[in-house]
Amino acid sequence: MAKMIDRPSGLGAQPTPEFEEQKRTWEQASAAGKPRTGAGSGAVDRTISDVPLKTVYGPEDVAQLDLARDLAWPGQYPYTRGIHPNGYRDRLWTMRQFAGFGNAKQTNERYHFLLSQGQMGLSVAFDMPTLMGYDSDAAQARGEVGKCGVAIDSLADMEVLFDGIDMGAITTSMTINGPAAIALAQYVAAAEKKGISRKLLGGTVQADILKEYIAQKEWIFPPRPHMRIIVDMIEFCTNEMPKWNTISISGYHIREAGSTAAQELAFTLADGFAYVEACMKAGMDVDSFAPRLSYFFNSHIDFFEEIAKFRAARRIYARHMREKYGAKDPKSWQLRFHTQTAGCSATAQQPENNIVRVAFEAMAAALGGTQSLHTNSMDEVLALPTEKSVEIALRTQQVLAFETNVTNVVDPLGGSYYVEALTDEMERQAEAYFAQIEEYGGVVEAIEAGFFQKEIAEASYRYQRSIETKDRVIVGVNAFQKEENLAGIELLRITEEVERAQARSVQEVRAHRDQSAVAAKLARLQQACRDPKDNVMPHLIECVNAYCTEGEIVDSMVEVFGRYVERSVF
Amino acid sequence: MANRPLRIIVAKAGLDGHDRGAKVIARALRDAGMEVIYTGLFQTPEQIVQTAIQEDADGIGLSILSGAHMTLFPLVTEQLKAQGADDIVFFGGGTIPPDDTEALKKAGVREIFTPGAPLSEIIEFVQRECGKRREKVG
CATH class of the missing domain: 3.20.20.240 (Methylmalonyl-CoA mutase)
Structure with a gap:
């Protein structure tokens, strides 16, 4: 079998001397450029996540790609x-x-x-x-x-x-x-x-x-x-x-x-x-x-x-x-x-x-x-x-x-x-x-050690600082602001009556159901929660079908599993 | 005592878990030289006011993004009044429509900061208002 022609396995084809020369010319031209100043100019060399960016990318940046x-x-x-x-x-x-x-x-x-x-x-x-x-x-x-x-x-x-x-x-x-x-x-x-x-x-x-x-x-x-x-x-x-x-x-x-x-x-x-x-x-x-x-x-x-x-x-x-x-x-x-x-x-x-x-x-x-x-x-x-x-x-x-x-x-x-x-x-x-x-x-x-929470809080604070310093521009927030009166803007409003009516409605549900079935299904659910070999899903469906409310089901499960309390970090 | 740093409670109330804003504010106030106590999530208005009184706080900043602001902010002002602690500078922020901001200010909330408010503006407000309170209360 004839020898296969050598072909690059990646995007980064071998540059020709002409291309190399072009690159050097570009580098000189680029170095002579005058970076803009003012709002938003402080973060042109990185993404919003602070990943450093080059001015332009070329074949050498993808040479490792197969x-x-x-x-x-x-x-x-x-x-x-x-x-x-x-x-x-x-x-x-x-x-x-x-x-x-x-x-x-x-x-x-x-x-x-x-x-x-x-x-x-x-x-x-x-x-x-x-x-x-x-x-x-x-x-x-x-x-x-x-x-x-x-x-x-x-x-x-x-x-x-x-x-x-x-x-x-x-x-x-x-x-x-x-x-x-x-x-x-x-x-x-x-x-x-x-x-x-x-x-x-x-x-x-x-x-x-x-x-x-x-x-x-x-x-x-x-x-x-x-x-x-x-x-x-x-x-x-x-x-x-x-x-x-x-x-x-x-x-x-x-x-x-x-x-x-x-x-x-x-x-x-x-x-x-x-x-x-x-x-x-x-x-x-x-x-x-x-x-x-x-x-x-x-x-x-x-x-x-x-x-x-x-x-x-x-x-x-x-x-x-x-x-x-x-x-x-x-x-x-x-x-x-x-x-x-x-x-x-x-x-x-x-x-x-x-x-x-x-x-x-x-x-x-x-x-x-x-x-x-x-x-x-x-x-x-x-x-x-x-x-x-x-x-x-x-x-x-x-x-x-x-x-x-x-x-x-x-x-x-x-x-x-x-x-x-x-x-x-x-x-x-x-x-x-x-x-x-x-x-x-x-x-x-890592959650229990607060690792993620700390990493995120750090990143979010860094981001906020970059807006404060105007390294980053948010249009209408730290640049191009204008006086505006948003009072009276049409918004969707949820009335307090919704809360009262919904509270009455769940009380109605509780009043009109087979109470002994509710107690039995919740007890059976707790039993399943205590037994890691049992699967809680079928028992949950039974509870739901007996019109147990979400709060009742959760309370029954909390009795077995407890409630989580976070150690807060900022 | 005059040089004691300002002490601020940053609080989250109700069932709202959005704590990004509260944490950024807590950190910014701390970096500005204040003592900050972050309550953590799911506090009741009663707990928040109790914490403020026990910690001898100069201000309370409450963050709500769940839409429950018209219920929870007034409950805090009521508690502050009931405890004779309404000299504490009570301010807040979150997803709060402009019309509600006006209503909350009338109900005794000193200032509402909505998304996009500069940290510098919030720090300046807290230093100014809590400073005035110090002069009065000592």
Whole structure:
């Protein structure tokens, strides 16, 4: 056989003398340039996450890349270029707007509106008492009912929430963590009451408790019992709900809490691997559950850094799943993710500018190959969004998907010296964090030591300082300000009457049910909580069907598991 | 005693877990030379006022991003009055619409800082108002 012609395996082709000469000329010209001064000039040499940047990138920055090993083609391991061979040509991302406010009836009306406007999936936002496991009439719930999401106290509310919606056809994402297993039980029960089998249900429940301790702070039990409940849930879904994505491992809230892009990437994937390890330790085969794990990332305003982050996420995940955890099914290697534009990048000043920010962030998500997308509404920095502003946010996605043509070519930035170098840098930083977490003994141990919390607080303070010093410009905040009177701006308001009515409604539910069944089901649930070999999910469904309220179920579980108390650091 | 640094309670109330802002403010006030006590999450208005009194605090900064501000801020001002401690400078911040800011100020909250407020402005406010209180109360 004839000797193969030597071809470089990477993007960094051997430079010719002419090219080298051009480079030297450029270096001289560049050195002679006069850097601009003034607002925003202090951070031109780094990303928003403080990753140092060169003025321009070239072949030497990607010389270490091996095309087959590091990039391949779309739909091929390690999926840097996307998980689908044809990207968005075969299937666009799912436009899924996160929505919920007031009571189940009000939110149900918003869902019908969104579906009528072309939204493709549902995403439930719950209010704080529901997220923290309290009923609407609990003392802890005062002032919070229906405020930043919908109040769901029992199966009765879940039935109203999905009234007139075909639960067998739509997919639903529920953003809830501490009481995630209870929300899932309610969803299953509500569908089955309509005669729809749990086998047909598609969607996901977030149920990522590790990032709650790290960033969002909506926990109930301490980490270890919470992990057990999640493993129970994954096992239950694997056996009983073949279309359900069991858990959505989330970096969104880590980023919102002030992390850098690399921290978001590293901490989220570390959480994901911790769930994989917990399930494997419980005796599950990795390929039985891994294909149904899903992820959720933030899309912040630093355009290329975000795209690099998404690409790196897929590559790191594939490598770990195949090499470290021994998964054999390609579906187990593929990182599928939802994206939401960065709430923390929105400003209360000149709120209309947020429409523009959201559009850029949404485009980064599309160029990064997201599977579904939520675009924030311009007024979410002031209150829950109005119907008008939600419509603009949805239209932003539609313009992106149908008019800009960025969907026509898969991974259009693949091969860009800059994007490839930044993708590599993201991977390198994430691996360095994995090593640090390993030194603590794992994610739970690192949480208990306050490692993540401290790292995030540091990053968020550094970022804030760069705005104070005007190294970074936020339009309308530290530059281009104008006097504006926002008083009287049209906002969505949740009245106190919602709280009173919801409190009455949960009391009604408690008054009209078989009390002996309630007591028996809760007692049986506690028994399951005490026995690590039992699975809590079937017992939760029984409780929910007996119209036990969320607060009652959580209280019963807290008796067994206890409540988590954080050691606060700032 | 006049040179004792200002002592500020940074508080989170209700069920709201958004602590990014509270932590950044706590750190900024500390870096500006004040003593800062961060309450941690999920405090009741009663607990916050108790902490402020026990710690002999000059000011309380309360952060709420969950929408419960119209309930929780007034509960703190009521508690301060009930405990005869309404000389303590009570300010706050969070996701608070402009109309609500006006209503809260009328109800006795000294200032509301919304997203984007410069740290320097917040530090300056706390130093000025708490300084005035020191002169009066000693």
